[in-house]
Amino acid sequence: MYKYDNYDQTIVDERVAQFRDQTRRFLAGELTEDEFRPLRLMNGLYIQRHAPMLRVAIPYGLLSTQQMRMLAHIARKYDKGYGHFSTRQNIQYNWPKLETAPDILADLASVEMHAIQTSGNCIRNISSDHFAGIAEDELEDPRPYCEILRQWSTFHPEFSYLPRKFKIAVIGASHDRAAVQVHDIGLYLVKNDQGETGFRVLVGGGQGRTPYIGAFIREYLEKQHLLSYMEAVLRVYNRYGRRDNMFKARIKILVYALGPEKFAHLVEEEWEKIKDTPSLLLDQNEIDRLSAYFTSPDFDKTADQDTSFPEKLAADKAFATWAGRNVKRHKVPGYRAVIISLKAPANPPGDATDEQMDFIADMADQYSYNEIVVTHDQNLVLPHVKQVDLYAVWQKLKSKDLATPNIGLLTDMICCPGLDFCSLANAGSIPIARQINEKFNDLDYLHDIGEIKIKMSGCMNACGHHHVGHIGILGVDKKGVEFYQITLGGSAENDAAIGDRLGPGIKKEKVADTIGKILDVYLEQRIENERFLDTYRRIGMVPFKQHVYAKTAAPEVEVKAVASN
C-alpha cells in the first residue's frame, strides 16, 4: 500500500499545526462560528447532537494494521470506545471533544492518516472497489489513480470552495462494487480499440434530495490527461454550479440543467485549452512509481494445494453457511477475501469497538498480509486469506461477534447514524435497523430471501444511500413524528437505478412489518432463483403497493419530506 514520503508527511504535519491554530483562534473568539465552520468541516469535524463528530479519511478504504490500531486507540482515548465505518469508506467518531481534535489529528498523522477534506464543499475522499487489486474481473488496479487524485485534490487552491461537496470514485473491474454511478465523477478503467488502457468518464451522479444516475461524457480519456480533464470538469462546475440554493448546488443539477451533452461540450472546450499544460500531464513514470506501492504481497504458490477447505465445508454446516456468504473469490488460486460483517443483529450497522478493531488488526497481521479494506456498505475485508486458514479465521471472528453470515442478505443493511447522533437527521435509522434485526432473526428465512440490499437514511441527505437500495428507507419528520418513506427497485451496481416510491410514509413501529409484507409478495411471485430486485423489475410496483396498503382502513398521512439543513 501507499507509503508517505517527506512531502506527504510534511503536509499532514503542517495541517495539524494549522488546524490547531484555527481551533485556538475559534475558542479565543477570533473566528466566529460562521468563519470557523467551513474550516472545521474541511477537516471532517461536525458539530453534532451530543458532541462534535470527526470523520477520518481512509483513502479508497485501504488500511494497514498499524493504522487500524490507531483507529482503535482514538476510539478508546478520545471517544466512547467505538467508531462508525461510513459509506465513503471512512470512519466517524461520535464523541470527541472539539479541544482534542488537533491531538487526534496529530495521532493520525503519526500513522500517515488525516481528516483532510472529509467534509465541506471540496473534493472528498476518493473511493474505490473494496476488491481492488484482488478481483478477477479487474482490468487494472485503480488505487494508483486514486492516490494520484488524492494528492492532486488535497488543498487544491482553486477547488476548495466549490458550490457543494464533490465525490470521485475510480474502479478497474467490470462489476461496480463502489456505487460509481451515483458519484459526481466516476472513472472506469477501460481499454480502447488499440488495446490501451484509459478512463471512461461519468459525471453528475449523486444522491441527496434530488438523486441522479450520472451520465457518461467521455468514452475514453488517455491516462496522461487524467488531471487536466479533472481540472476542466471542476473548473466548469466551480464557475457555473449554482450557489444560490444549497439543495441545487451539486454538479448533477448543473449537468442535467444544461443537459449532459452541453455540459460535456463546455468541459471539452475548457480541456482543449489546458490539456497540454506540462504540469498537468501525468507521465508514465509517476504512474509506474505509484503502481509499485500497490503490488501484490508475496503469495504462497502452494496455497491452492490445500484440501482441508472443501473437507471443512462438508463437515461443518455453520462454517459452510458463513463461507457461502462472507468469503469471496481472489484472483490468486488458493486465496480468498473474507468479509467481516459489521452487521451483527445487536450492532448498529458499521460500528466496531476498539477491541474489535485491535482484534481485526491482529487477524490481518496473521492472515492477510497486514491489510484491511473498508467497504462502502460498511463492512471490513481481509483481502488475502489463504483458504487453508479460513476455518481458523471463521472461528476467531465468531468469538468477537464478527462472523454473522449475512453479507448481501437483508440484515446487511447500510444505515446512517440518524437521529441518534446526527444533527441533520429528521428520524432515527439505528432503531429501524434494530427493529428489522428483531423481526428477521431467522437465518434460514434470510438465506431463502437471498440477495437484497436494504439501505436507509435518516434524512434527505441520503448518507445511507436509500435511493439505490433494492428497498430504500428514508426517515422523515412530520410535525415531530418520525415517518418512513419506502422505495423499491433502486440499485448502486452496474444496473444502477433510483428506487420508486412505494406510497405514503409508514409509521415507525410498522417499518419491519411493511418490509415483511413486501417480501411476502416477492416470495409469492418470484420465479426460481430470481432476486428481489429482478422480481420487482418484472412485476412492477402495483402488487407491492396493493399488499402493503391493503388492510389500512385510512391511509397514513401523506408525508412531504423536509430537509433540515
Added chain:
Amino acid sequence: MRVIKNNRITDDEWQRIKEIDVVEELPEGKVIMPFGYWQSNRDKLIAQNRKYAVCVNGDIETEEVAKDIEHFELIALEFPIFTDGRSYSHARLLRDRYGYTGELRAVGDVLRDQLFFMQRCGIDSYQVREDKNIEDALKAFTEFSVKYQTAADHAEPVYKLR
C-alpha cells in the same frame, strides 16, 4: 488604508467605488470602478489613454474582463462571502490563460484562512476585512511548505520533484 501586497503590509491609495451611476464622471485619482461602469464607458475611458482599475464579481465572465486587460493596472476580484469560490477560477484564468500581469486584488469577505489559496491562484494583493487583524493574516502564507499540485503560482507539483 492598509493592504497586503506581495506578502507585506503596505499603505494603499486605491479607493474602491462600490456604486456609481454609469452617466456620472469617474472621480479623479486612483479609483477602482465597478466593471459595469467600465463596460458602459469603455470607449470614452480608453480614449483618455490611462490605466484603470476595475472590480469584478463572480457573475461576470472572465472572458469579458480578459478582452480589456491591457487597460487595467489593477483588477479587484470580489468575494461577496468567503465561501464563494468562483473568483479562484477567475484569478487562474486571468493569470494562466490571459496573461494578466497587473495587480490582482481580493476584496470583500477576505479572511486569513483563505489567503494561501488565493495566492496560489494568482491573487497578489489582499484587502483583508477591516475588523480582522491584518498582521495576523500574514501568517497564512507560511503555513504550508509543500504543494501537491500546480496552480497560477507555477509551483512544481510534488510528483515532479520526487
